[in-house]
Amino acid sequence: MDDAAFWHRLQFAFTITYHYLFPQLTMGLAWFLVYWKWRALRAGDERCAAAARFWAKIFGLTFAVGVVTGIPMEFQFGTNWSGFAKYAGGVVGQTLAMEGMFAFMLESAFVGALVWGEERLGPRMHFLAALGVAIGSWLSAYFILVTNAFMQHPVGHTVHGSGVLVIQDLAAYLLNEWALIQFAHNQAAALVTGTFAVTAVGAFYALRGEHTRQASMYLRHGTAVGLVATVLVAFPTGDAQAKIVAKYQEPALAAMEGRFETGPMAEITLIGQPNVKERRLDNPIRLPGLLSFLAYGTFHADVRGLDAFPQETWPTNIELLYYAFHVMAGLGTIFIGLMALSVLQRLRGQLESGRPLLWALMLAFPFPFIANTAGWITAELGRQPWLVYGLYRTDQGYSTVVSSGDVLFTLIGMAGMYFVLGLLYLYLIGREVAHGPDAIQPSPYGESAEAKGTIG
């Protein structure tokens, strides 16, 4: 109990992991909504309009949970990580404030209009509302990722006389190489979450034989975007991400692959368990040379193992880091296979009749959430033991005036509340899916359909 840093970390990890389950879905769905609204506006496609109405309800619910779970995050910098807020607030505060001012304002200004305002706004404005929400949510992600990128690879700052960081070059900070690559990788992954959700609902209706026209459209659009997105996650964005980790966070790369010794022709490990005590990988199945190639572009490059670094700069939880990375990479590969197969079947005209594949698509939707979470665990554990890489250690950053018991108390409280919130969310989403897209009137929820022009 006296390891306060551990409880602070666990609390932040829990709240942010839970929070990010929701934005990844809204960011993924946002562009589907834009596309369907655009089709409805341009081609008068009633099927697309109905799809947008249905998914806007799911979007709205997800967005709301994202907002309520997101608000605590910002406060936690002050409540739980006051050392960090003092040390780096002058730098990371820039993007946190920008996120609120530029992105979140735009998003939440128009999300209400997107979900409830179709009749009042008219088709053109309603399309613009969808566009505003999509741009806002992606912009939001960019600012948050710049903040994270600063912690991963600090640039654009200078150390002030009193020992705290101040911003030196705003452009360098905003255009951090790490942020650009991470943004591409992360947004492609969010798109995967969105496409898997659309495809899964399509497969569900197809299997039940309801809403068949909607179902076939979800399957068509979902798998097409899904194939592109799953490939983008791996290449070029995932590849670039791995290279930048190899460039700036060598110990993290070594730990991700469970590599304890330095040497050329470094293998990638498909299966194996890191045994940190004995400093080796148990029962490994490996492909030689590939890690050298992926990280440095040639099979013969030396990849330094953990033995090349002093132990106090090793990531603090090598096992979890290793598993998280392998879960992410493994799932990413399976996603590409699944989407490629689905697109192939669709081209052969057999996607909607092949029940095994529909079952797989329906049951696949949770896995992008797992892969995204595992990816973030990889990124954040790889950063350890640093809070700001190379500058500031995690165990310097937490609030020393807050005892571990208090943190545990709020963590349990938060866990309980989020559990209830999760149940409610799943229940309500389940209801929407059960009602289906065909029952919705242009002004949703039926009871308001006759009241025109008085939405207050």
Next chain:
Amino acid sequence: MLTMFVVLDGWDIGAGALHFLVAKNDPERRQVIAAIGPLWSWHEVWLVAAGGTFVLAFPELMAVSFSGFYLALWMVLWSFVLRGISIEVGGHINDSLWRSGWDFVFAASNVLLAILFGTALGNVIRGVPIDGSGMFSMSLFTDFTARGRVGILDWYTLSVAVFATVLLSAHGATYLRLKTVGPVHERSVRLARLLWSVTPALFVVVSVETSVVRPELFQAMFQRPLAWISVVVIGAAVWALATGLRGRAESRAFAGSCGVIAGLLAGAGASLFPVVLHSTLSPEHSMTAYSGATAERGLRTALFWWPVAVALALTYFFVIMRIYSGKVRPSQDTQGY
């Protein structure tokens, strides 16, 4: 920015706190929630944006105050979560028990938020026990005196909390008066009059108490131009409010209500300046805006983009107000709430 949040979200909170008083049955309660439904997340945005700006401008102040108020702040966060859920979830299922339950959560979390904000303001004015290390941590209450080793709650902060709750409720009633028709409207009219007539009395009480707890604040007030401006704003706002409440000028009354709250906050801020967090233990441990502010460079950098962002935000604000202008009627047009 913080003022903007309090003014905007204040009407949600106030309307929510009055939920059971103005709305006696289910359609009426739906009507109240529909009046704020599409707007709440947009109002909370100001809190998020203010929070971000806070990190940027006063990292040290944020670090000290947020960790010091640790448990109280988590109560605020939980209330926010509960309020958000109750708005979004309550109307999704057409069942009277389900709805009543969420209506209760909605009202309770809003009352709690009003009280907590008032308490927070009281703490900032009274000061907190910052010691030589520059940090503080306090218990929920100690001996209820407002000196030395104070707790979050004492007679002073509690009375500020009561004042804030009444003030925000009055604000909420004024908003509902503007936004609704029918029985809810009638009750809002009566409540707005009642609450706004109680408010000045409470204000006098709180002012007298403040002069006991922090006598130097009133002297400081006379030397600061911003404090004078805020007095003028409050004066004009009170006039608008009084005439607006008597007649049928609902928008004017609402504008006045916003003005009163903004003016009061600005006045309090101006008299506190340059001390941002007063130490009840010893004045030299107090935190000033200069020691709390980040090195100038950060703020100067922010000044490049900040005005642009504010201009954009205000544009959205007017677009939204246009979209959601007009009254909310009972039982129809509740937009899913």
